Amino acid sequence: MIKVGIIGATGYSGNELVRLLLGHKEVEIKWLGSRSYVDKKYSAVYHNMFKLVDDVCMDDNIEALADEVDVIFTATPQGFCASILNEEILSKVKIIDLSADYRLKDVSIYEEWYNIKHKSPQFIEEAVYGLCEINREQIKGKRLVANPGCFTTCSILSIYPAVKEGLIDAKSIIIDAKSGTSGAGRGAKVDNLFCEVNENMKAYGVLTHRHTPEIEEQLSYAAGEDIKIIFTPHLVPMNRGILVTAYANLKKDVSYADVKAVYEKYYGKETFIRLLDENDYPETRWVEGSNYVDINFKVDKRTNRLIFMGALDNLVKGAAGQAVQNMNLMFGLPENTGLLQVPMFP
């Protein structure tokens, strides 16, 4: 049994990690950390866990807690994981960081977009970007994984093969993304109240959203050159789900079948990527509660562009599910262990 601790267990991603890990037969949750709810019963913060989780929330005394577990998930605000990590901890436990602290290789870009000083840049090089379908081999056995963002996972997986194979001009990519409100977290803000989000649709963080450089870095690797993109997130009145619609100029004269062949080459054997039939579009309802990403695309002969479409559950494949997938890889378990939840509809 893998012994697990979670720091930041009372955020929505933390709660989803607990849900998934309770159903993971190779895992035992040892402790749940939450600064905001120290000494409070976890099931009093998340009543869905009543009678299922008896733990009381711990303070994040990571030095002590690290002795009790094999792996720690940090589902914490930006900067937190970087501020507590050190060589001693890493020598004892594996770390899967759900924040952005180790996602960007260029620390100056991190510091510019997140507007904070990175506290442990020495670990950035070692950290693997935990997008399992792309970096699978590098993740295996590693001790520090940077779990990708929700928007980034959906965006990159939707576009990656087309960039890698040179079908499109990567510098022309425009990503228009839509997210359910759980992505905004459980903090008490007027903007996230029911009456403010319900019956509303808006763009936010236009040109400034922090997932932009993360997508750019990963797609630049695929393109073999530095690219800049536009990434525009929108807030949707629903709990879960990310839908990505992206656009790019074609460099080659391709048919749907041509593009499909490229995607099959990259994803044909992937458990968690479902390449839809030609006339089906991804919809968030079909992946809710599961680790699947649904992907499709369309060739526009009129404007010579490719349209990419992807959907995933931001709390599963976009956060906790991918984190478990990374854990499975790091510990040598079958990658899909504990992750075969069937999407729940409606």
Added chain:
Amino acid sequence: MIKVGIIGATGYSGNELVRLLLGHKEVEIKWLGSRSYVDKKYSAVYHNMFKLVDDVCMDDNIEALADEVDVIFTATPQGFCASILNEEILSKVKIIDLSADYRLKDVSIYEEWYNIKHKSPQFIEEAVYGLCEINREQIKGKRLVANPGCFTTCSILSIYPAVKEGLIDAKSIIIDAKSGTSGAGRGAKVDNLFCEVNENMKAYGVLTHRHTPEIEEQLSYAAGEDIKIIFTPHLVPMNRGILVTAYANLKKDVSYADVKAVYEKYYGKETFIRLLDENDYPETRWVEGSNYVDINFKVDKRTNRLIFMGALDNLVKGAAGQAVQNMNLMFGLPENTGLLQVPMFP
């Protein structure tokens, strides 16, 4: 033109008051008070008012502000209006208080249920309970009106004629009420976040909700005896609307037509009360954005009970609309001035 000031203009009821008063041809808004947003443009707090309202939010210096207006609406937390009211102010302006401060005649009941000391009990006697369809004559010309609560307005109007005419045993009344989330206000609380309210239904304040004694007092007047009732509110994942389903034991053997005749006697000429056709039930969608209350009932011969059903928009007839209706009565205007908005659907 009636000059109007609003204290607490940045709550949902305050914003609704502004919406209604902008369309009221006999009214001029002179100032908007808001402790939380002093010196901030009102339209930056409520962007629906962009280009429509130029005012900057004022502090609640009621002594000074009272000189500029004919009437002040207080859409403020419990206790606030009671704490600022004095004879000098009342000698200058009329007051329509949307809080509970002057709704209950028995100050000890107020202090028990609200758990605060009443700061100006000397005005309770003078204050009229502003349920227009029942207390119309007493409201006319008055200088202090206690605007009823949203649940209370819907509950009392739905049940009142049956109590008044002795059709039911008033002591057997059970009110099961459902409210949209705008009734919870615009405060930043985890419990009112989109993801907490959406896809959820819950009872709250069971046996302790403060609208209970308000309903009891008014229905006791109608019954001619002191009654206790059960009132259970529920939170519904929608913005606006209150639906009341209430139950009571019949004292007489009546048909639907008998009860309808009683209701027609009381409400047949009311503009804002719509007695539905026999087989139509009140639904919140049909009154949204309007000052109407839809009412119907059903006689259950199997259990010898009467079921009451009522629906209204909690921000209009349940708050701002009724406040404007009271203002019209107080100033001798036609009662429906500025209140003939057609319900907006969908």
Added chain:
Amino acid sequence: MIKVGIIGATGYSGNELVRLLLGHKEVEIKWLGSRSYVDKKYSAVYHNMFKLVDDVCMDDNIEALADEVDVIFTATPQGFCASILNEEILSKVKIIDLSADYRLKDVSIYEEWYNIKHKSPQFIEEAVYGLCEINREQIKGKRLVANPGCFTTCSILSIYPAVKEGLIDAKSIIIDAKSGTSGAGRGAKVDNLFCEVNENMKAYGVLTHRHTPEIEEQLSYAAGEDIKIIFTPHLVPMNRGILVTAYANLKKDVSYADVKAVYEKYYGKETFIRLLDENDYPETRWVEGSNYVDINFKVDKRTNRLIFMGALDNLVKGAAGQAVQNMNLMFGLPENTGLLQVPMFP
């Protein structure tokens, strides 16, 4: 492995059955029946099943299909199961009927409330009412189980111990129930369109809802006398969930602790019934996607009544989950097999 067939697999309950059975390690789905989608791929009707279910929808040739399986679930409209059942079929397979056809022992009441002629009343006596926590022993090994309705499961489980132990006057029971919209099925009706349900709350089927006699029959057994109740269902703008708030007159002078002791006696060892802590109320969000029923109550000394509160997921414990629980009992499997999904929030 238990071989399973589902008739009516393309309704919401049918889809939920498929979701649960895919995760049930002792079950193999052999065929999926759907009159509306014969020869269509199941995953083209429910895209959540893409790559997970390869079956094509079958016509309901039950004679032939019965040979291939050990148990058939009928998630079909009222009257269908009764019209196809015969001794030969029952001699080959076990039947779990999710419709109302065998729930009521008195066929005249069935025919009156459902307004159809019962086609196979000879099996009513044999059928067990599949409310597992109450009829567990009778269900074991049986070949025909009538799976209870969603409202009824929530209502009966919430109230049963209080009736059984004589705490309340069973004739005074009033049940005010609220349901998510998946309970209305997947039929294309204007009333169930998004824009009609969203931002709305309404009562429906007042005094005429067919779950009324089902609740009355079961509670009459518990009371030891024939009772009539009021049951009022409401439609809530959410996908899943049933919330019951019920009221009854106390016959004894009891405290919360007294009532809790009674409920602990009946449900203390039940896996799927969670008796909440004193000040927590059931909410549908905490049981979504799971087989749990959350229950609590409150004693009102002011009016001498007991208030009952219960919440469950209408598609799980209110339909497919309870059907699987019945299957487990009928086949001698551990009752919770395949049913330990952790509630998913948000």
Added chain:
Amino acid sequence: MIKVGIIGATGYSGNELVRLLLGHKEVEIKWLGSRSYVDKKYSAVYHNMFKLVDDVCMDDNIEALADEVDVIFTATPQGFCASILNEEILSKVKIIDLSADYRLKDVSIYEEWYNIKHKSPQFIEEAVYGLCEINREQIKGKRLVANPGCFTTCSILSIYPAVKEGLIDAKSIIIDAKSGTSGAGRGAKVDNLFCEVNENMKAYGVLTHRHTPEIEEQLSYAAGEDIKIIFTPHLVPMNRGILVTAYANLKKDVSYADVKAVYEKYYGKETFIRLLDENDYPETRWVEGSNYVDINFKVDKRTNRLIFMGALDNLVKGAAGQAVQNMNLMFGLPENTGLLQVPMFP
């Protein structure tokens, strides 16, 4: 008083027309036509109109009905208006067609995208495209106006000045649009059921949506050359509202202030177009129930593109409101008559 008839009065746009016209002091509604509900009371189809509208739905005998009115609104499916229009009718009444029948000047494009034969192409030339802010002068006094589509109104108004002034390469325009579900109409379809739309986000009609050629035609006029664009609509789980996010390559090196000056030049005096402050983005909640369009944009120096953002209420400025605005222009009334509803929030 202008006498008005509405054909297709029982669709959502028809109902919104009735709502707006009831508050329009220069209008009298003479009849309401609806094929689906002939002889049924209008208020039994739309209960919000109970006690407000007494009319019974008429069959669409336009020859006879045209004699009674000054103007007819056709809120009907594509092809209907074209099939009934003739010179005799047009000689008697003005026509405001809310369908697409007279929006496209090139009948072959109409027939290709709508896949129907145009029944009265002889009137296409005469019809004015009723986008009031752009074609105001041509609309005045006209007898046939083609009321623009909801997506098109929002898209064109958001982008028009930038195209007209040559700020962008019009051939690079990509429009990613999001719509509330009322845009899908009141037809009973599984895809528009509450449980299918709620908790979901999807693209639809990708590369094939019929508003594409309408946007292209109007923007081609502005550009002075034929352009092709990408237009991708998405369905959002909310009742009302359209949000447009559009992208185009800059042709000039401009600042936000430069672009703002261009938009002020075109829209600075418009009542119904609100150019937001620099850091505010359009959101559908701020225009709900009103005829306003909120517009803003952002210059991306990193990728040398302009991002356009627009929001409106699809049933008001996107349909019924703009139709009334057109009527006002056609009859020489002040353009904003009956259209000054304050946006309703929440």
